[in-house]
Amino acid sequence: MNEFPQTRNTVAKLPLLAAVVALLGLADAVYLTIHHYTAVPVPCGESFDCGAVLTSQYAEMFGVPIAIFGAIAYFTAFSLATLTAFGNRSMWTLFGIQVTLMMVFTTWLVYLQGFVIEAFCQFCLISAGITLTLFILFLVSKLSRSNQ
Amino acid sequence: MNNKNQTNSGLPLAIIGVVLLAAIVGGWWFYQNSKSQASKPKTNVNQKTDDAAALSRYASAPPGAQPSNMLGSPSAVVTVEEFADFQCPTCAVQHPKMKEIISLYGNRIKFIFRNFPLNQAHPKAYDAAVAAEAAQLQGKYWAMQDQLFTNQQKWATAPDARKLFEEYAQKIGLDVAKFQSDMLGLPAKTRVDADMQRGRALGINGTPTVFINGRQLTFEMFGVESMRQIIDAELQKATNQTQSNQSTIPSAGSTDNSAENK
Numbered sequence: 001m002n003e004f005p006q007t008r009n010t011v012a013k014l015p016l017l018a019a020v021v022a023l024l025g026l027a028d029a030v031y032l033t034i035h036h037y038t039a040v041p042v043p044c045g046e047s048f049d050c051g052a053v054l055t056s057q058y059a060e061m062f063g064v065p066i067a068i069f070g071a072i073a074y075f076t077a078f079s080l081a082t083l084t085a086f087g088n089r090s091m092w093t094l095f096g097i098q099v100t101l102m103m104v105f106t107t108w109l110v111y112l113q114g115f116v117i118e119a120f121c122q123f124c125l126i127s128a129g130i131t132l133t134l135f136i137l138f139l140v141s142k143l144s145r146s147n148q
Numbered sequence: 149m150n151n152k153n154q155t156n157s158g159l160p161l162a163i164i165g166v167v168l169l170a171a172i173v174g175g176w177w178f179y180q181n182s183k184s185q186a187s188k189p190k191t192n193v194n195q196k197t198d199d200a201a202a203l204s205r206y207a208s209a210p211p212g213a214q215p216s217n218m219l220g221s222p223s224a225v226v227t228v229e230e231f232a233d234f235q236c237p238t239c240a241v242q243h244p245k246m247k248e249i250i251s252l253y254g255n256r257i258k259f260i261f262r263n264f265p266l267n268q269a270h271p272k273a274y275d276a277a278v279a280a281e282a283a284q285l286q287g288k289y290w291a292m293q294d295q296l297f298t299n300q301q302k303w304a305t306a307p308d309a310r311k312l313f314e315e316y317a318q319k320i321g322l323d324v325a326k327f328q329s330d331m332l333g334l335p336a337k338t339r340v341d342a343d344m345q346r347g348r349a350l351g352i353n354g355t356p357t358v359f360i361n362g363r364q365l366t367f368e369m370f371g372v373e374s375m376r377q378i379i380d381a382e383l384q385k386a387t388n389q390t391q392s393n394q395s396t397i398p399s400a401g402s403t404d405n406s407a408e409n410k
């Protein structure tokens with residue numbers, strides 16, 4: 001098992017932080033998944049746009065709500081970060097690959113909201129923020145390690 | 149910390165397992181919870197304190213397009229009036245529910261559909277409403293209405309929605325040249341504007357908005373079951389009324405306000 005030298009103590013805590021953040025993402029994705037199946041229709045108003053995003057054709061991929069993919073992705077990220085936090089460093093590389101993929105997918109989703117559907121959904125943006133946070137945490141850990 | 153890592157190698161797996169379980173159980177609980185909430189019809193329509201004021205406003209509002217886009221019987225005792233925007237996703241979701249209600253009740257209700265495009269939020273909604281009214285001028289309003297709702301995602305994201313409207317016109321058997329000129333002419337627009345004027349007078353600020361005998365439904369009541377309960381109650385009320393004053397007047401259209409049929 002790998003050991004973290006004392007000097008890297010803060011860096012060593014990043015996986016733990018990432019696990020907690022991924023947990024938030026998981027909760028958000030589970031919420032969106034349930035919402036997808038049970039949503040009571042929200043009326044469209046003059047200024048805000050009801051269920052445009054969550055009822056759009058982009059809300060599903062192969063008939064499966066995007067939110068389920070999100071939940072699986074966050075769960076995977078959480079697991080990898082947890083394993084890293086408990087000392088399995090090699091999992092951190094997998095975590096890096098995972099969050100990079102998530103970042104790419106999230107960018108695509110935000111693009112869809114901004115330019116194709118032309119409406120945003122709050123909980124989708126929260127998810128985008130969480131993925132970005134995970135990605136930054138990973139970058140920080142990499143950068144601070146290569147500096148030492 | 150390092151000692152812990154070595155002694156508790158099963159701990160991370162246990163944590164991961166607990167989180168997985170929590171996500172599934174939590175998700176399931178939340179699912180059941182919101183499902184039961186969604187299906188719980190709230191039939192507090194009649195208890196609104198401003199009920200009388202709302203009813204009188206409904207009765208005195210401008211009548212909207214004449215003749216209105218109506219299905220069912222003009223003399224039915226229950227009037228279901230829906231204000232909708234063709235580009236509004238929730239209205240598209242509501243569309244099959246309204247169709248179900250219409251097929252369930254047939255001539256026992258009068259169903260009126262009103263155009264209420266939210267121009268600020270939906271830039272193509274007004275054009276779509278005009279397209280439906282242009283079809284109306286050839287007697288095919290409902291066929292076009294159906295096309296617009298079922299294909300909403302296509303034309304709403306298309307660069308040139310009018311091209312698609314013309315395709316739908318052809319598909320439902322309209323004279324496309326007449327449809328094109330009606331899209332530009334005043335009669336169709338005037339009908340849309342008349343409906344909007346009625347909607348504004350009723351204080352509508354979102355779509356879909358549904359009135360049953362002048363009472364506005366809250367959006368928790370948009371389900372078929374909830375609407376059925378309300379309609380059944382209204383039908384029952386009307387039957388009771390006619391029974392109690394049978395000797396005086398025939399009931400047809402007694403609760404009705406708008407000069408509907410022409």
